[in-house]
Amino acid sequence: MRTEREPLLDIKDLKIAFDSTEGMLYAVKGISLEVLEKEIVGIVGESGCGKTVTALSIMRLLPGNSHLTGSLFFSGTDLLSLNEEKIRQIRGKDISMIFQETLSSLNPLLKVGWQIDENLKMHTSLYKEERLSRVLEIMKAVGLPDPERTYGKYPHELSGGMRQRIAIAVAIVCNPKLIIADEPTTSLDVTIQAQILELLRKINRERNSSMIFISHNLGVVREICSIVYVMYAGHIVEKAPVNKLFTDPAHPYTMGLIKAIPKRDSKGKELFDIRGRVPSIADSIPGCPFEPRCDYSVEKCKKEFPGFKKMASDHEARCFLAGEI
Amino acid sequence: MDKRSINLRIGIVLISLLFSMMIVSLFYTPFSVTEINREERFSPPSVRHLLGTDNFGRDVLSRIMKASQTAFFVGLVAVSIGTLFGVTIGAVSGYFGGIVDEIIMRFIDAMMAFPSILLALMFVSVFGVGLRNTIVALGIMSIPSFARITRSGFVQHKELDYVRSAKVKGVSNLRIMFRHILPNVLSPIVVAATMGFSNAVLAEAALSYLGLGIQPPNPSWGRMLSESQVFITVSPWYAIAPGIFITLLVLGFNFLGDGIRDMREKRK
Amino acid sequence: MKRDILEIHNLRKHYRLRRTRLLKKPGSIKALNGVSLSISKGESFGLVGESGCGKSTAAYTIVGLLKPTEGRILFKGDDVTSMKRDQKHEFRKKVQLIFQDTSGSLNPKGTVEWILREPLRAMGMQKGEIKELILESMNLVGLDKDLLGRFPHELSGGQKQRVGIMNALILNPEVVIADEPVSSLDVSIQAQMLNLMNDLQERLSLTYLFISHDLNVVHYFCDRIAVMYLGEVVELSESEELYRSPLHPYTQSLLSAIPGETGHKLERIILEGDAPSPLNPPTGCFFHPRCFRRMAICSSVKPKMTEVTKEHFVSCHLY
Numbered sequence: 001m002r003t004e005r006e007p008l009l010d011i012k013d014l015k016i017a018f019d020s021t022e023g024m025l026y027a028v029k030g031i032s033l034e035v036l037e038k039e040i041v042g043i044v045g046e047s048g049c050g051k052t053v054t055a056l057s058i059m060r061l062l063p064g065n066s067h068l069t070g071s072l073f074f075s076g077t078d079l080l081s082l083n084e085e086k087i088r089q090i091r092g093k094d095i096s097m098i099f100q101e102t103l104s105s106l107n108p109l110l111k112v113g114w115q116i117d118e119n120l121k122m123h124t125s126l127y128k129e130e131r132l133s134r135v136l137e138i139m140k141a142v143g144l145p146d147p148e149r150t151y152g153k154y155p156h157e158l159s160g161g162m163r164q165r166i167a168i169a170v171a172i173v174c175n176p177k178l179i180i181a182d183e184p185t186t187s188l189d190v191t192i193q194a195q196i197l198e199l200l201r202k203i204n205r206e207r208n209s210s211m212i213f214i215s216h217n218l219g220v221v222r223e224i225c226s227i228v229y230v231m232y233a234g235h236i237v238e239k240a241p242v243n244k245l246f247t248d249p250a251h252p253y254t255m256g257l258i259k260a261i262p263k264r265d266s267k268g269k270e271l272f273d274i275r276g277r278v279p280s281i282a283d284s285i286p287g288c289p290f291e292p293r294c295d296y297s298v299e300k301c302k303k304e305f306p307g308f309k310k311m312a313s314d315h316e317a318r319c320f321l322a323g324e325i
Numbered sequence: 326m327d328k329r330s331i332n333l334r335i336g337i338v339l340i341s342l343l344f345s346m347m348i349v350s351l352f353y354t355p356f357s358v359t360e361i362n363r364e365e366r367f368s369p370p371s372v373r374h375l376l377g378t379d380n381f382g383r384d385v386l387s388r389i390m391k392a393s394q395t396a397f398f399v400g401l402v403a404v405s406i407g408t409l410f411g412v413t414i415g416a417v418s419g420y421f422g423g424i425v426d427e428i429i430m431r432f433i434d435a436m437m438a439f440p441s442i443l444l445a446l447m448f449v450s451v452f453g454v455g456l457r458n459t460i461v462a463l464g465i466m467s468i469p470s471f472a473r474i475t476r477s478g479f480v481q482h483k484e485l486d487y488v489r490s491a492k493v494k495g496v497s498n499l500r501i502m503f504r505h506i507l508p509n510v511l512s513p514i515v516v517a518a519t520m521g522f523s524n525a526v527l528a529e530a531a532l533s534y535l536g537l538g539i540q541p542p543n544p545s546w547g548r549m550l551s552e553s554q555v556f557i558t559v560s561p562w563y564a565i566a567p568g569i570f571i572t573l574l575v576l577g578f579n580f581l582g583d584g585i586r587d588m589r590e591k592r593k
Numbered sequence: 594m595k596r597d598i599l600e601i602h603n604l605r606k607h608y609r610l611r612r613t614r615l616l617k618k619p620g621s622i623k624a625l626n627g628v629s630l631s632i633s634k635g636e637s638f639g640l641v642g643e644s645g646c647g648k649s650t651a652a653y654t655i656v657g658l659l660k661p662t663e664g665r666i667l668f669k670g671d672d673v674t675s676m677k678r679d680q681k682h683e684f685r686k687k688v689q690l691i692f693q694d695t696s697g698s699l700n701p702k703g704t705v706e707w708i709l710r711e712p713l714r715a716m717g718m719q720k721g722e723i724k725e726l727i728l729e730s731m732n733l734v735g736l737d738k739d740l741l742g743r744f745p746h747e748l749s750g751g752q753k754q755r756v757g758i759m760n761a762l763i764l765n766p767e768v769v770i771a772d773e774p775v776s777s778l779d780v781s782i783q784a785q786m787l788n789l790m791n792d793l794q795e796r797l798s799l800t801y802l803f804i805s806h807d808l809n810v811v812h813y814f815c816d817r818i819a820v821m822y823l824g825e826v827v828e829l830s831e832s833e834e835l836y837r838s839p840l841h842p843y844t845q846s847l848l849s850a851i852p853g854e855t856g857h858k859l860e861r862i863i864l865e866g867d868a869p870s871p872l873n874p875p876t877g878c879f880f881h882p883r884c885f886r887r888m889a890i891c892s893s894v895k896p897k898m899t900e901v902t903k904e905h906f907v908s909c910h911l912y
Contacts, residue, residue, distance in 0.1 A: 046779035047750070145866075159867045160644075189643035190806060191864050194850035198863055216779060219809075219853030260784035262813030267833065270791070271784035271813075277749060486698035490760060493656050493690050494712030495682060505711075508702035 007034035007073075008210050009058070009178055014070035016053055016062070024067070025281045027053045029234040035178065040204055040211040042225030042242070044218060046257075048278050049231040051214045055180050058212075059097055060087045075177070093123040096171040100183035102163035106155040112166045113139075113151030116173050123174050134173065142169045143199055161192035165199070172203055179203070182214045197224050218261060222246060227314070230254050233279050233289040238317040239308075250309075250317035252294045252325065288319070296321055330591070333584025336519075339577030343570070347393040356384035358391045358544065367560045377562040379553065385566055392544035392567070396526050396574060399460055399539075403525040404518050406464025411471025412514060416502050418472065419479025430476070433469045441466040445528055449537050459538045463528050467521045474517050478510030512589050519582035523575040530571050546571050597667075598634040598800050599655070599688070599768055603627050604664035606650050606824075610872075622871045624650040626824035627664070629898075632768070637794065637801040639815030639832065641808060641847070645868055647824040648804045649693075652770045655802075656690045657681070668768075686716070689766040693773040695757035699745040705756055706741040709763050716764070730759045733796070734789060751782040758789065762797070770802040775810060787814055808851055812836050817904075820844050823871055823879040826898070830905035840907040842884050878910065886911060 016028035028050040035041045043051045056062050058072060060079065072079040074095065079087065096119075099105035107115060113135055120131045139147035142165040155163055164184060171179055181200065185193040201224060204211055215221050221228055221242070228245050230238040230253065238251040249255045259272035276293035279285060288294070291301040300320055308316040311323045355375070362382030370377045376385040418429040436444065448462035482488060483506065491501050532538030533547030541548070546567040553564035606625040612618075625647045632638045640648045653659045655666055666673040673684050692698035699708055706727060713723045731738050734755040745753060754774070761769055774790070775783040787810070793799060805811050811818055812832050819829040820841065828841040839845045846862040864883045869875060875882050881891035890910050898908045 046781060161867055189868065190808070190850045191643060191846055192867070193852065194863055197852065217852070218780065219851065222853035224852075257780050260780050262787070262809050264812070264836065266813050270788050273785050273788055274781040277751070486692040486694060487700040489653075489658055490690070490692060490698045491700075491711060492658060493685065494715065494760075494764060495685055496711050496715045500711075500715070505700055505703075509700070 005036055008037050008039075008075060009033075009035040009212075010071075010073040011058075012071045012073075014054070014057065014068065014072060016050070016057055017067045018063075019065040019067070022282055027234055027281060028057070030070070031229075031231070031234075031236045033229050033236065033239070035210050035212060037177075037210055038204065038208055039227060040200075040213055040225045042221040042228040043212060043214045043231060044216065044221050044228055044257075045231035046216055046278060048233075048281070050234040051231050052182055054231075055097070055182050055212065055214055058180060059091055059095060060084075061097075089123070092119045092171075092176070093174045094176050095178045095180065096174070096176045098164075098167050098171050098179065098181040098184045100186050102160065102167050103155060105167055106163060106170075108155050110154075111152050112155060112158070112163075113153075116166065116169050119170055119173050135169075138169045138173045139166075142166075142172075143195070144169075159192075160188050161195060164188065164192075164196055168196075168199065168203070172207065172209065175207060176209060178210050178212070180212045180214070183216070184213075185220060186215065186217065193220070200224060218246075218257060230257075234281070235289060235318065237290065237319070238322075240315040240317075244312075244315050248311075248315075250311055250315065250322040250325075251290075251319050252296050252321075253290050254317075255325070256293075296325055330584050330587035332580045332587055336577050336579070336581030336584050339573055340581060343393060343574050343577060344397070346390055347397050350387075350390035350394060354384075354387035354390050356387045358383065358387050359542065367556070367563075369560070370562055376566045377560060379560070379563045380556055385563055388544055388549065389546070389566055389570055392546045392549060393570065393574075395456075395539055395543060395545050396529065396571075399456075399463065399529045400522040400525045402460045403463035403467060403529075404521045406461070407467030407471050407521055408514065408518055410464075411468040412475045412507075414468065415472035415475025415477075416479055416507065419476035420483055420498070420502050420506070422480070422483075426476075429472075433472050436469045437473075441524075442528060442531060445532060446535075446537065449532065454537050455540055456543055459529060459532055462532075463525045466528065467524065470521070471514065471517055474513050475510060478513065479506055482506045482509055512585075516582045516586050516589075519578045519585065523578035523582075526571065526574050526578075597631040598669055599802070600631040600665075600667040601651075601655065602629050602665045602667070604629070604651065604654060604666070605662045606647075606654055606659060607662045620872055623824050623874065624871055625654065625661075625664075626874075628821070628824070628826055630819060630826070630829070632800060632802060634767075634800055635794075635798060636817065637803055637815045639811040639818040640802060640804045640821060641806065641811050641818055642821035643806055643847075643868060645823065645871055646821040647871075648821050649772055650824075651821075652690060652772050652802070652804055656688055656770060657685055686764045687766050688768040688770065689761040689764060691757055691761045691769060691771040691774045694777055695753045696745065696750075698757055698760065699753060701745055704742050704744055705748075708756070709759060712760075712764055726763070730763055733762070733793065734759050750778060751785060754778065754782065754786055755789070758786075758793070762793065765797075766799075768800045768802065770804070772804045773806070774803075776805065776807065783810070790814070808847060820847070823869065823874055825879060826908065827880065828905075828907050828909075829898075834902075834905055840901060840905065840912060841880075841909050842886050842911075843880050846885075878908075 012032045013030050014028060015026060015030050017024045017026045031054065043054065045051050057068055058079065068080055106112065116135045116138060117131055120126060120134060136147045139150060144150050144162060144165050185196050188196060197220065200211065203209055213221065213225050225242050228240060228242050229236050230251065232253050238254050245254065246258060249258055256272060256274040260274060262271060274293055279289055287302040288305050291297045306318050306320045308318055309322040310316045360383065365378050365382040366380060368374055368378045374384050374386065376389065379385055414429060418426045445462040445466050448465065449458050452458050488501060488506060491505050529538055530547030530550065533545040534551040536551065538547060539545035549567040550564065557564045604625050605627055608622040608624060610619045610621060628651055640651065642648050650659065654661050661674065668684055668688065673681065676684060709727050710723055713726065728738055736752065736755050740748065740752065748756065775786050778786060794801060803811060803815050815832050817830065818832045818835050819826045820843065822843050828844045835844065839848055846864050849862045862885060866883055869882065877893045878891045878896050881887045884891065888910060896908045896910045898906050899912060900906050901912045
């Protein structure tokens, strides 16, 4: 049970829109979520649901044609009200990010050790020798064998797993309070993925860092997160503690996702197929965005978009029939 | 937001103007290009002679118009030669790789080691001057860059799955090269072609200026430049006009090329 | 006894590297190091392994995109590797490939119709026949014929995947090798795809070689599974049996690494270190440096493939 502590990150009614030739397109249509200290929060959804855009918005990394409304409170400060200079002080130091593709998120032309060092240079006033020892220490902490030798290597000289460890090192070297991980293990082999997930869990335990873990892989989310938000078409449709989500999903979309994954006992049977397609970003739907694909929809669903219905103190879903299915 | 880049617009405008002028010149020029008129020698620009007259009293504007035919013609044919051979060579080299690629590329490298004007000069000095040889020389001069660009595109694409897919289905290599891969590699080739056009125009002007390109009676801006040099103090307009037109045509194609490239970037 | 439709004997694929030093022999990457399999008609055979294990290399070699360094491929008993050109041509039609990233496998400059027409044209089919066949295929995979005039970038992920499947089926093959067909797909589309593939298997009597790194999907879809590591098959068995009692330590760690599985039979095994590179494979058993049950013999002697229980083969010194 989560106690009513002051959340580390408090997002309220965040809307993210982009300018385009067809007018303003809303990638995120009003979401609210919280991250408490030491928590690992998962955001799960399929492509186009808006999860990556949400993550980038927290770090204010969206392109110039984006418009954000709502509030994004981090440790009491609204990140949306800060200017570029102040945000830059926060990035890498209090909030940091890990991306999916390390070949593009790490600078291919710089030695990996320097890239970790750069973060320290920007946010601390330590001297060269102190920084060096910190970097090596961090490299050891993320499980890189032989940090001295690895320091001077370039990203392409390392394997995928090692690159991700470097990316993690860059992210944690200044002891951020919040780490945003966007599909960090999606392009890794299963055995390496297990290693990285173990590492992230360790970091969360030992360094007091909260995490937002974004993925389309429900299994990974189940592995590492304690609370999960499910996104669909720019909205959050369900929020639940992780085990509850899998044993007692309340929203038809969540149920569909879970049923669609092949499990041990699925063999020989047809997999559940959520019919239809994800609505495009330009579609504007009056009622529930999932209604056209929902097996349980009623008349009301076409006209009205439900608010959150609470099933328990930590479990809510945006569905008129939540908890009854 | 404007979809067409400003470069593209300027390029299209310039080229259209000059092209229209060229088309018109096929049927009509204000004055005869060759008729000598002693009384009107060196007359400055006027309503009658918009760009003045040259040392023989010939209307400069008419001569400029006539010479534009040569510029376009030379540019077009030279670029066509360069594209046809360059693309084929590059495609074969890039697609098949191996020793074929090595040999071809060494040839291309050798050609690129020479400044292209020098190559053209060598060619005309061996084979003689004149319209036909100028065109061939310029065509050959542009082969290497087309070959390089095409080759790099082919090297990139031949490993892509859609090519593998076609191979697995028994589509012939020839067809894969020209009907499957080539349409995907076309973009940079088109940009190169526009640049190639302007290079050809410049090169022809240079050769003709040196007297090694287009020979009389065929008109050429380059030769007009060289002929007018002597008279530059007496009738500067005669010297400036061909220079301006060369510049406009070259700029036009350069802007066009940049514009096409901008549009490609935007689409990404 | 069911006749094996596709057999692979001791398939090897070595890539020779360039000479870096004058007097030193150039190294070679042993992408495939002696793989032998036999697949029966109508079955779904799974090939599982992580990156670098050689499963895609195996697929490309079977289908003819790569030439094997050694080994034989037999289709319905006939040796493909020693076939003449015409026969090989016939064979190619019978064994087709679904590519991993379907966006890449469709020519961006071609309409759906054009993409499907090409192989048929190469075969020498008449225009009328071609049109008919294409319409039939669209129907088969559940795509509207209006999509024929669209370009790949105008299609959704799911639609592209179906076109990719059609692409593989258009020549009416008997064996379809699917190289990670659902790996890049969202969960809901993945389910659609697997259902479709199953459906097509029944309707067209297909045999599948299903390649994936996702054990859950492979377990669900396949009848038998072979696990590959660094170019070799380390374990081969019926899929439920593999899941229930994996014998090879690598298989065990693969299964235990599947995220989110509750009620694990096995304790989570976290392997040390990175996957070794095929350039410098370890001596003896390739897996021994990372193996949590290694013995002395493992670093010097390569284990042989043995049948431990009925139809369950392992290559490990523990057995």
